[in-house]
Amino acid sequence: xxxxxxxxxxxxxxxxxxxxxxxxxxxxxxxxxxxxxxxxxxxxxxxxxxxxxxxxxxxxxxxxxxxxxxxxxxxxxxxxxxxxxxxxxxxxxxxxxxxxxxxxxxxxxxxxxxxxxxxxxxxxxxxxxxxxxxxxxxxxxxxxxxxxxxxxxxxxxxxxxxxxxxxxxxxxxxxxxxxxxxxxxxxxxxxxxxxxxxxxxxxxxxxxxxxxxxxxxxxxxxxxxxxxxxxxxxxxxxxxxxxxxxxxxxxxxxxxxxxxxxxxxxxxxxxxxxxxxxxxxxxxxxxxxxxxxxxxxxxxxxxxxxxxxxxxxxxxxxxxxxxxxxxxxxxxxxxxxxxxxxxxxxxxxxxxxxxxxxxxxxxxxxxxxxxxxxxxxxxxxxxxxxxxxxxxxxxxxxxxxxxxxxxxxxxxxxxxxxxxxxxxxxxxxxxxxxxxxxxxxxxxxxxxxxxxxxxxxxxxxxxxxxxxxxxxxxxxxxxxxxxxxxxxxxxxxxxx
Numbered sequence: 001x002x003x004x005x006x007x008x009x010x011x012x013x014x015x016x017x018x019x020x021x022x023x024x025x026x027x028x029x030x031x032x033x034x035x036x037x038x039x040x041x042x043x044x045x046x047x048x049x050x051x052x053x054x055x056x057x058x059x060x061x062x063x064x065x066x067x068x069x070x071x072x073x074x075x076x077x078x079x080x081x082x083x084x085x086x087x088x089x090x091x092x093x094x095x096x097x098x099x100x101x102x103x104x105x106x107x108x109x110x111x112x113x114x115x116x117x118x119x120x121x122x123x124x125x126x127x128x129x130x131x132x133x134x135x136x137x138x139x140x141x142x143x144x145x146x147x148x149x150x151x152x153x154x155x156x157x158x159x160x161x162x163x164x165x166x167x168x169x170x171x172x173x174x175x176x177x178x179x180x181x182x183x184x185x186x187x188x189x190x191x192x193x194x195x196x197x198x199x200x201x202x203x204x205x206x207x208x209x210x211x212x213x214x215x216x217x218x219x220x221x222x223x224x225x226x227x228x229x230x231x232x233x234x235x236x237x238x239x240x241x242x243x244x245x246x247x248x249x250x251x252x253x254x255x256x257x258x259x260x261x262x263x264x265x266x267x268x269x270x271x272x273x274x275x276x277x278x279x280x281x282x283x284x285x286x287x288x289x290x291x292x293x294x295x296x297x298x299x300x301x302x303x304x305x306x307x308x309x310x311x312x313x314x315x316x317x318x319x320x321x322x323x324x325x326x327x328x329x330x331x332x333x334x335x336x337x338x339x340x341x342x343x344x345x346x347x348x349x350x351x352x353x354x355x356x357x358x359x360x361x362x363x364x365x366x367x368x369x370x371x372x373x374x375x376x377x378x379x380x381x382x383x384x385x386x387x388x389x390x391x392x393x394x395x396x397x398x399x400x401x402x403x404x405x406x407x408x409x410x411x412x413x414x415x416x417x418x419x420x421x422x423x424x425x426x427x428x429x430x431x432x433x434x435x436x437x438x439x440x441x442x443x444x445x446x447x448x449x450x451x452x453x454x455x456x457x458x459x460x461x462x463x464x465x466x467x468x469x470x471x472x473x474x475x476x477x478x479x480x481x482x483x484x485x486x487x488x489x490x491x492x493x494x495x496x
Contacts, residue, residue, distance in 0.1 A: 001132065002155040003177060005170045007163050010069075011039055015157060016106040017062075017073040019097050021090075024055040024081045031114045031161070039068045044076065056080060057089060058096045058475070062104075071110070075101065085118070087126045088410045094127035095134035095475030102135055102153045110157040115165050121172045122408075124158070128176030129183075129487070131156060133476040136184055138191045178305045179490050183483035185209070186298030190291045190468065190481035194270035199237075199318035202267060202290065203245040206297055206316065210249055213304025220246040230317075230361075232342060232353040235334040237319035239274055239327025244319035246358075247293075249300045251312045259368040259496060260311040263300070263489055264358050266351045266374035267293030267318030274321045274347030275329050288481060289351070291468035292373035293318060295485030302490045310496050313365060317354035321347070333431045337361055338453060343431035351376050352435060352446055356453040363455035369398045370459045371492070372450070373485045379442030381466040388412035389467050389484070392447035395458030402460050405491035411484055413462060422448040 010018050010032065020032055037044040043063060047053040053061040059078030065071060077097040080089055094111070101109045111131070117123050135153055139145065158173050160166040189197060189205065197205075203219045210217035222243040225234055230246060237244035247267075268289040272278060278286070293316040300314040328334070332344045334353070338360035342353065351374050362370055373389075380390040391413040393399045399415060406413040422444050428434035433452050437445025447461050467484040471477045 001135075001153070003173065004155070004157045005160065005166065005173050006157065007160045007166050010110060010112055010159055011035065012070050013110045013157070013159065014070050015110040016071065016108045017075050017101055017110070018069070018071045019075045019077060019101065019109055019111045021079050021093060021112070022055045022076050023079050023085065031116060032112050036074055040065065040074070041068070054078065058093060060097070060100055087119070087122050087408070090123050091126045091130035091410065092475050095130035098131040098134045098153065099475060102151050103148070105151050107153060108155040108157075109153060110159050113158055113160050113165070113169050115161045120165070120168055124169050124172035125176040128158070128173045129180045130476040132177060132180035133183060133483075136187060136478050138188065138480060141193070175306065178302050179487055182298035182302035182490065183486040185301055186291070186294040186483040186486050187481040189294040189297065190288050190483070192287065194287045194320070197269055197287075197290070198242045199245040199267065199269055199320065200243060202269060202293065202316070202318050203247050206247045206249060209297060209301050213301050214251070215300060215304045216250040216252070218248045228337075230337050230357045232334050232336045233317050233319060233357045235328045235332070235344075236274075236321055236350045236353050239324045240320040240322040242320050247316040247318060249297070249314035251300065251303045253307065253309050253311065255309075258309055258311045260313065260365050261369045261371070261493060261496065262313045262315060262362045262365055262367045263296045264355065264362060264370060264372035265293035265296035265314070265316045266290065266355055266372070266376070267316045268351055268354070269318060269320055271321045271348070271350065272323055274327050274350060275323050276346045276348040277323055278348060285469065288469045289375050290318065291375050291481065292464060292485070294481070295373050295464070295483070295489065298483060298486040299489035299493070302486065303493055306490070306494065308494050308496070310493055312493055313367075315358050315362060317358040319354060321350045336453060338363075338455070340433065340452060341431040343428040343434040345434050346436045349435045349446070352449045355450055359450060359453045359459070360455070363457065367457050369401070370454070370457055371398075371402060371462065371489065372459075373462045373464050375465040375468050376446045376463045377443045377465055380463040383416075383443055384414055384466055386466045386471045388414045390443045390463040391415045391460060392418040392444065393458075393460035394418070394451060394454060395460070398458040398460050401492055401495065402462070402488070405488050405495060409487040409491050411467070411488040416444055416447070418444065418447050418451060
C-alpha cells in the first residue's frame with residue numbers, strides 16, 4: 001500500500017475517488033463541502049434537501065463529477081451528529097468508506113482531512129488505522145483468486161486542508177499506520193494454519209521482527225527449557241513431535257530509570273485439547289489459540305518503531321497441545337518453573353499451564369506492570385460474547401491503566417472479580433493447585449489459577465477467547481483473526 005500525506009486542492013487530485021466525511025446537518029458554507037458542492041453544481045445540497053443523504057453513521061453516496069474535477073468520483077460518508085462524534089465513530093466511518101471504495105474496484109483514493117477536525121491527532125490516527133485494517137485480507141494460501149480477492153486499493157492519499165495542519169496529519173497517519181501494521185501482523189499469525197506456524201516458525205518470525213525493529217530477541221529451545229526448569233511448558237509440549245519455544249523480545253529506551261512493563265502471550269499454535277480431546281466441530285479454529293502471542297508480537301513490532309520512553313519486554317510461551325502416547329494425562333502432577341505443583345485434571349486447560357511458567361519467569365525483571373493475553377476459556381464467551389475481553393488482576397492502578405487504554409482503542413475489557421474466595425475452587429487434594437475449577441465461574445477460575453504463579457508485581461490477565469476471532473459488527477475487523485490486543489497494548493505502553 002502506497003500512502004501519501006500532502007496539502008493541496010482536492011479538486012485537482014488525479015485519483016479514482018475523493019472521500020469526504022460528512023456530519024448530519026452540515027454547514028455548506030465552509031470547508032470542503034462548500035467547495036465540492038459548488039464544483040458539482042449544488043448536487044450535494046440537493047441530496048440533503050431531498051432526504052437521499054442525511055449524513056447518518058455509515059451512510060454513503062457516490063457522485064460522479066462529470067469533468068468538474070480531476071477525479072471522476074466523490075464519495076460522501078456519513079459520520080452522524082456532531083455532538084455524538086467519537087474516535088470510534090471515525091474508525092467505523094473511515095473503515096466503511098475504504099471497504100466501499102475497494103469493493104467497487106477502485107485503485108486510488110484521497111481522504112480529505114479538514115482543519116476543523118476536533119481532537120485532530122487522535123481522529124486522523126483512528127481514520128488511518130481503520131482504513132488499513134478494513135482492507136485486510138488473508139488470501140496467501142489461495143491458488144485461484146476470486147473476483148473479490150483481486151480487488152485492492154493500491155494507493156491512499158491523506159490530503160490536509162492547509163500547510164499548518166500537515167505536520168499533525170503526518171504524525172497521526174504514521175502512528176496509525178504503525179499500529180495497523182502491528183495488528184495486521186497479529187492477524188496474519190493467528191490466521192495461519194498450524195502446519196504453517198509451528199512453535200519453531202513462530203520463534204523465527206519473532207527473530208525477524210526483532211531484527212527489523214531494533215528489538216533484542218532470545219529464544220529458548222527444548223534443551224534450554226529443560227535446563228532452566230520450564231516443566232509445565234514442557235509437560236504440555238510432550239504430546240507433540242513439534243518442539244516448544246520460549247520467546248523473549250525486549251525494547252530498551254535510551255537513558256536510565258524507566259519503568260519495566262512485561263507483555264505475556266499464550267502461544268498454543270494448535271490445541272486439540274490433548275488427552276481431554278475437544279469435539280471435532282470447530283477444532284480447526286484452534287489455530288487461533290496463539291492469538292495472545294500474536295498480539296504481543298504485533299505490539300512489540302509497533303513499540304520498536306514508536307520508541308516509547310519505557311522498558312518493554314514481550315514474553316511468549318509457544319507449543320502445540322496434542323494427544324499421543326507421550327502426552328500428559330488427567331491426574332498427572334507437574335511442577336512449575338517457580339516450584340509450585342499442579343494436578344492436571346483436564347489437559348485442555350493447557351494455556352494456563354504454559355502461562356504459569358511464563359509468569360514465574362517474568363518475576364526476574366522486577367516489572368512495574370505485567371499484562372498477559374490468552375485465549376483461555378470458552379466461558380468468557382458465555383459471559384461477554386465476542387464484544388469484550390474478561391479482565392482480572394491484582395493491582396487496581398494497573399487495571400485502571402488497562403481500562404483507559406481499552407476505552408481509547410475500543411478494544412473493550414470488562415473487569416471480573418478475582419477475590420480470594422475463588423481460590424477454593426482450584427484447591428487440589430494431591431498438589432498445591434489443580435488446573436481447573438469446580439465447574440462454576442470458569443473464566444475466573446482460570447484467573448485464580450494464574451494468580452498463584454504471579455510473584456510480587458502488579459498483574460492483569462486478559463481472557464481474549466471471545467475477541468481474538470469471531471468479532472462482528474465492525475467495519476475494520478474482518479472474519480477470522482481480529483488482531484485484538486495490539487492497539488490496546490501499544491496505547492497502554494505509550495500512556496504509561
